[in-house]
Amino acid sequence: MRPVRRRGTAALLAAGLALGVTVAGCAPADGGPRAARQIALDPTLPHVVEPASVTGLETVTRSATDKRHRLFTTYPVVPGAEALTERLARAVDDLADPYERDITSGRAELGGLVPELNVQWSLTAASGNVVGVRLVNWKSQGADVGETRRTYWYDGTTGKAVGSDALVNGERDLERLAELVRARIEAKADPKRVTAFPETFSSMAFNDDGELVVEFSDHSVAPDAPGRVAVALSAREFEPLLSDLGRRARAASLAPRPRLTLGADVPTATRDVRTRVPSARVNCSVAKCVALTFDDGPGPDTPRLLDALDRADARATFFVVGANAAAHPQVVRRMAAEGHEIGDHTRCHRDLTRLAPIQVHAEVQQTQDTVRRITGRAPVLLRPPYGASNGVVTDVARSLGLVQVLWNADTLDWRDQDPAAVADRAVGGARPGGVILMHDTYGTSVDAVPRIVARLKGEGYTLVTVSDLLAARHARPGDRFTGL
Numbered sequence: 001m002r003p004v005r006r007r008g009t010a011a012l013l014a015a016g017l018a019l020g021v022t023v024a025g026c027a028p029a030d031g032g033p034r035a036a037r038q039i040a041l042d043p044t045l046p047h048v049v050e051p052a053s054v055t056g057l058e059t060v061t062r063s064a065t066d067k068r069h070r071l072f073t074t075y076p077v078v079p080g081a082e083a084l085t086e087r088l089a090r091a092v093d094d095l096a097d098p099y100e101r102d103i104t105s106g107r108a109e110l111g112g113l114v115p116e117l118n119v120q121w122s123l124t125a126a127s128g129n130v131v132g133v134r135l136v137n138w139k140s141q142g143a144d145v146g147e148t149r150r151t152y153w154y155d156g157t158t159g160k161a162v163g164s165d166a167l168v169n170g171e172r173d174l175e176r177l178a179e180l181v182r183a184r185i186e187a188k189a190d191p192k193r194v195t196a197f198p199e200t201f202s203s204m205a206f207n208d209d210g211e212l213v214v215e216f217s218d219h220s221v222a223p224d225a226p227g228r229v230a231v232a233l234s235a236r237e238f239e240p241l242l243s244d245l246g247r248r249a250r251a252a253s254l255a256p257r258p259r260l261t262l263g264a265d266v267p268t269a270t271r272d273v274r275t276r277v278p279s280a281r282v283n284c285s286v287a288k289c290v291a292l293t294f295d296d297g298p299g300p301d302t303p304r305l306l307d308a309l310d311r312a313d314a315r316a317t318f319f320v321v322g323a324n325a326a327a328h329p330q331v332v333r334r335m336a337a338e339g340h341e342i343g344d345h346t347r348c349h350r351d352l353t354r355l356a357p358i359q360v361h362a363e364v365q366q367t368q369d370t371v372r373r374i375t376g377r378a379p380v381l382l383r384p385p386y387g388a389s390n391g392v393v394t395d396v397a398r399s400l401g402l403v404q405v406l407w408n409a410d411t412l413d414w415r416d417q418d419p420a421a422v423a424d425r426a427v428g429g430a431r432p433g434g435v436i437l438m439h440d441t442y443g444t445s446v447d448a449v450p451r452i453v454a455r456l457k458g459e460g461y462t463l464v465t466v467s468d469l470l471a472a473r474h475a476r477p478g479d480r481f482t483g484l
Contacts, residue, residue, distance in 0.1 A: 044230035046134060046151070046205035046213050047253045049123035051327035054078060054260060058300045059327050060089070061441040062096065063349070064414045065386045069103040071096060072296070072349040072385065073119035074324070078131050080264025084154035087161035088133060091150065092119055095137050102141065115141040116351050120323065124205035127258035129156025130248050132205055138350070146218030146226060149203040155245050156262050164205070165198035167212075167246035174201065177241055181214055181231050189221040189229050206253040212238040282464050284484065285472040288432045289464045290456060291483075292316040292449075293407065295345055295383065297440040298324055298331040305446045306334055312453040314463040316340050318440065319383040319405070322347035322367030329374045336375040341465035343381035343405060344368055353390045360396045368400065381405045381466055389480060398478030405466050407437040408483045411448075414439060419448040426452045430461065433469055433484025 056079040064071040075088040124132035131154040175196040182191040215230035347366040372378040382402040409429025413422045
């Protein structure tokens with residue numbers, strides 16, 4: 001049996017820099033050799049499947065920000081696993097809806113800090129007829145601060161999505177599993193809290209060596225100490241306890257070339273990507289320029305947005321979330337090929353002002369690496385999530401050669417999700433040299449783009465990238481840019 005590992009701040013930060021894995025709830029950046037090296041550091045890290053290896057996978061992203069709250073949630077949609085999508089959507093809603101109700105009612109005060117909710121996902125298995133999805137929720141609201149972790153499994157033989165306890169063959173074997181974990185929790189948690197209930201074992205998966213990883217949410221088995229508590233059990237100990245689904249889930253986690261066989265009818269993209277011939281940079285100190293910017297994607301509607309921009313011969317800047325970019329590399333490649341600019345919106349969309357310097361660096365650097373791997377070129381622009389920046393964020397941006405980009409016009413498209421209202425705010429807030437904030441994760445925002453572009457062009461604007469605007473101003477790495 002592998003030892004219990006409590007991943008405190010120091011361990012998390014070391015992992016983030018040495019191996020390129022994220023911290024504070026985010027999943028590792030990709031699978032393969034990098035994921036394999038994680039085991040040497042911590043065997044309690046679950047196996048991670050590259051999301052781009054799942055044909056047709058989409059992501060659902062929800063975000064919101066104002067003076068009272070900061071919200072970002074995301075989960076995957078795996079073709080052929082409809083029950084899993086429903087289960088994940090329900091799980092995310094169960095986290096986000098009470099949070100938003102507390103915001104509305106005024107019960108979410110946090111000593112002057114804006115409450116934050118962040119939900120991320122990773123694939124722990126995706127092969128044969130089995131899919132595993134791990135959700136990690138970071139919440140900072142009043143006295144409720146910390147992470148919760150849940151892993152859901154889809155069984156293609158039954159068409160059902162189940163919790164992690166379904167990996168074990170019944171109540172008796174769940175009790176035996178609890179005994180094994182209690183014996184290894186040691187002084188780092190309270191063994192009495194490891195009860196033989198499904199809720200206790202809400203997050204189980206397998207590591208790269210095929211060992212069973214049992215992890216617990218913050219404060220659940222160690223109420224007086226922060227940090228993740230997890231156990232890795234050897235195959236000799238847990239294999240007799242596995243259900244049929246558990247055995248297939250382990251095999252899927254160990255598959256050298258994972259391939260889903262859920263029988264989903266996945267549409268094949270047939271559109272030819274048109275590589276733009278670079279045009280002469282517009283002189284925005286003379287021309288009437290404005291920059292449309294889109295945060296949080298790519299998402300399911302991003303290709304439709306690219307179609308609209310292509311028809312209008314307009315360029316934009318996309319501040320991508322690294323986790324979404326890794327799931328949709330073909331869309332990111334299309335952005336670059338069609339002449340749009342790609343900026344860094346961090347790996348997991350956490351409020352950077354609440355993270356330690358090394359965590360901020362990891363959040364930004366990983367998206368740099370992801371975009372460079374996909375397009376061959378790293379971003380030169382950073383948009384901190386929620387526009388939240390401080391001296392630490394500025395120092396990290398400067399060290400990575402990035403200009404921080406904010407905005408002067410907010411369409412509030414996350415709030416209304418009304419194409420007409422979004423278009424009115426975009427055009428009404430436009431100014432020469434301005435930066436307009438939108439999100440390509442909402443279909444209604446994409447619906448608004450054709451009328452926005454047409455109206456802006458009708459007013460004499462040229463739609464450019466943020467770097468086109470920056471060419472008219474000497475901006476140095478670390479500077480905050482809100483427009484000319």
